[in-house]
Amino acid sequence: MTLARLSDVLRPCLTDGTAISGLVVLGWEDAVAYVRAGEAEARPVILQAGPGARAHTPLPVLAAMFRTLAEGASVPVVAHLDHGESLVVCRQAVELGFTSVMYDGSALPLEENIARTAEVVAMAHAQGVSVEGELGFVGYANGAQSLGTDPAEVARFAVETGVDALAISIGNSHLMTAPGAEVDWPRLQAIQAAAPALPLVLHGGSGLAAELRRSLAKTTICKFNIGTELRQAFGSALRASLARDLARFDRIQILSDTIPPLTEAARLVIRSLRSD
């Protein structure tokens, strides 16, 4: 298989009752585990390079990692830039071979969010790359407060920007360490009605219980971003690996043992986005 575009993997999810997992990658071991999980579940996976990963590892390295994994995978793999803060970083990602970029203008006034997102779409679509935008603001657990997506702005945002996917704020929050988010269903229904053919995205998937995710996957929400839950799985796996033998010192040995449990954790995430 090879690199896939975001729009290609999300489109079937508008109607088939499923969604695709956008998995937050922080290093080689988790990226390998996520692709293995997608293969084991026979589902596409979206590998995401967010601001934290980019601050730790240069974007060209992450790009090469994603490309290499995609080339060897038996399922479609999307290489996605998460929370791109500017046209510059989105353009750099496109030039490096990412097949999807998120431009996050959610903190900007509506007019500016539309104008800047449209610029990124024009640049990316010229290279066959998909774009995710955000309308409303998805806040952070113990941090910035969310601002719910206004359904009245959705159709205009979709038409004037031309985005391939839209991240929305309906009660979801980033960085939740346990499920507990409550979804504003009437708001979601109004958003869907305003743009029925536009795949929606939920950031903060770790805060949504598996049963809730399964229900939400039946709507036009086609992508769930999952980070915290998998970072927790990695932390536990790493501790267990170190505790297995206190004389261990080899990095490859220590880290390799995190891959199987992380693969299992990612398989559970993928299964929670399927209706069967």
Ligand SMILES: [Zn+2]
């Ligand atoms: Zn996010």
